[in-house]
Amino acid sequence: xxxxxxxxxxxSVRNRVTxxxxxxxxxxxxxxxxxxxxxxxxxSFALLLERHRAPVIHFLYRMVQNQSxxxxxxxxxxxxxxxxxxxxxxxxxxxxxxxRIATHLALNWIRDRKNEKAQExxxxxxxxxxxxxxSDGRPNVEQRLVYEAKLxxxxxxxxxxxxxxxxxxxxxxxxxxxxxxxxxTLNCSESAIKSLLFRAYETLRARLAHFA
Amino acid sequence: xxxxxxxxxxxxxxxxxxxxxxxxxAEAVEAHARICPACRELIGSQRAVWQALEHWDAPPxxxxxxxQLYARIDAEERSxxxxxxxxxxxxxxxxxxxxxxxVAVAAACAAxxxxxxxEMPADRSAPPPEPPARMEHxxxxxxxxxxxxxxxxxxxxxxxxxxxxxxxxM
Numbered sequence: 001x002x003x004x005x006x007x008x009x010x011x012s013v014r015n016r017v018t019x020x021x022x023x024x025x026x027x028x029x030x031x032x033x034x035x036x037x038x039x040x041x042x043x044s045f046a047l048l049l050e051r052h053r054a055p056v057i058h059f060l061y062r063m064v065q066n067q068s069x070x071x072x073x074x075x076x077x078x079x080x081x082x083x084x085x086x087x088x089x090x091x092x093x094x095x096x097x098x099x100r101i102a103t104h105l106a107l108n109w110i111r112d113r114k115n116e117k118a119q120e121x122x123x124x125x126x127x128x129x130x131x132x133x134x135s136d137g138r139p140n141v142e143q144r145l146v147y148e149a150k151l152x153x154x155x156x157x158x159x160x161x162x163x164x165x166x167x168x169x170x171x172x173x174x175x176x177x178x179x180x181x182x183x184x185t186l187n188c189s190e191s192a193i194k195s196l197l198f199r200a201y202e203t204l205r206a207r208l209a210h211f212a
Numbered sequence: 213x214x215x216x217x218x219x220x221x222x223x224x225x226x227x228x229x230x231x232x233x234x235x236x237x238a239e240a241v242e243a244h245a246r247i248c249p250a251c252r253e254l255i256g257s258q259r260a261v262w263q264a265l266e267h268w269d270a271p272p273x274x275x276x277x278x279x280q281l282y283a284r285i286d287a288e289e290r291s292x293x294x295x296x297x298x299x300x301x302x303x304x305x306x307x308x309x310x311x312x313x314x315v316a317v318a319a320a321c322a323a324x325x326x327x328x329x330x331e332m333p334a335d336r337s338a339p340p341p342e343p344p345a346r347m348e349h350x351x352x353x354x355x356x357x358x359x360x361x362x363x364x365x366x367x368x369x370x371x372x373x374x375x376x377x378x379x380x381x382m
Contacts, residue, residue, distance in 0.1 A: 049278065057277070058270035067271050075281045082285055147267070154268050172230075173265050179223070194223040201226055201261060209257040211264040 030094035037085045045085075049078060052095070055175060056102050062170050063106040063163075065155060073105045096184045099175070103167050103185055110163045150211070157207040165200035172197055216241075217250050225251060229258040 030051070036044035056077055061070035080101050139147065158166055164186060171177045171185065183193040216224045227233050228241045245252045 049281070053277065054273055057273050061270045062268070067274075071274060071277055071280075075277070075284060078281055079284055079288070083288075150264070150267055154264050157264075158268075169265075173262070197226065198222050201258060204261045204265075205254075205257040208261045208264040211260045 031090035034081075034085070034088050034094055035090065037082070038088050045082060048081070048094075052098055053078075056098060059099065059170055059175060060102055060106055062158065062174065063103075063166060064109055065159060069109065073102070073109060076105055077102045092184060093181065095177075096181050099171065099177075099185045100187075106167065107163050154208065157204055160207075161200055161203060165196055165203075168193060168196050169200045169204070215244065215248055215251060217248075217254065222254065225254055226258060229255060229262050 030048065033044040033048050037048065053074070057070055057074045060073045060077075061067055064070055064073065077098065081098065158169070161169065168182055168186060171182045172179075177185070179190045179193050179197075182197075183190045186193065188196070214221075216222050224233070224237070224241060228238055233241065241251075241255075245255055
């Protein structure tokens with residue numbers, strides 16, 4: 001393997017330290033904001049919502065693959081956060097707690113809808129949101145069709161994963177969570193999460209390797 | 213470096229592809245991959261997965277999300293506020309009748325309980341008092357003796373004016 005093959009995203013030590021410090025500061029800020037919400041400060045709740053709205057909705061969207069359901073579940077997540085304000089204690093990371101609620105709701109929704117025909121909503125949502133998700137300017141028809149075919153394949157590959165594996169992959173890939181945080185969110189040991197993720201990526205490698 | 217696949221530590225390869233390894237570990241993985249076809253293949257296919265997943269952007273959050281959320285929060289606040297108001301109104305409506313009697317009864321019960329506690333002997337381990345039956349027995353004996361004495365005195369007393377003199381002098 002050439003050095004040039006190293007992923008461009010591999011951070012330098014200084015960048016990594018800076019990022020870690022920023023992450024710690026952000027976590028402390030979240031807990032502090034939540035404590036202010038407990039004291040009745042509505043502005044702090046608005047700040048928390050601003051910071052975590054998009055990650056929670058995007059995570060739920062990829063879990064349930066339906067935007068309106070994702071937003072409905074996300075509202076329930078933030079409503080539960082608001083309801084819990086009086087009893088909140090900063091014993092765990094705020095994001096871990098937040099994603100635990102989100103994952104719980106998503107897994108319940110998936111379980112309840114398991115026997116329903118999810119493909120309909122998947123296709124409808126693809127048609128509705130496909131063109132919007134293309135970010136490279138003005139694609140021609142062929143590019144658009146190729147893109148949509150790839151996207152459908154990715155979504156179907158994710159959808160075929162067992163719900164817990166799906167949640168772990170989404171938190172690992174899109175939320176950039178550490179194994180320990182995913183483990184805390186899914187209430188598993190760190191080694192169990194590593195094993196879970198490895199199995200999930202193994203399935204995805206078998207289905208998506210031709211993307212290389 | 214030992215082969216991550218053989219040592220069941222493939223998470224390191226996944227972390228490498230995700231760009232989450234420090235430079236030293238990343239270089240070790242690269243050095244190993246140069247001599248290990250299995251790891252090289254896994255890294256290649258894992259990168260393909262990583263890139264494929266990056267195709268999948270989530271749609272933007274709808275503009276009405278916050279408005280709907282705050283509407284739900286307001287509705288909850290109103291309903292909980294309404295419950296509190298209803299409870300307060302109910303208490304206010306019934307208070308002249310309902311709270312005085314229970315309070316009076318509770319106060320009386322408390323007074324009785326206090327009296328019982330105060331009257332109870334401080335030391336329960338002390339020996340019990342003499343049985344009252346023995347006291348009654350003693351009293352009866354005394355009364356009997358007194359009556360016997362009076363009867364004896366009557367029998368001894370002489371009949372006549374002298375006797376009246378004796379009895380009046382007693």
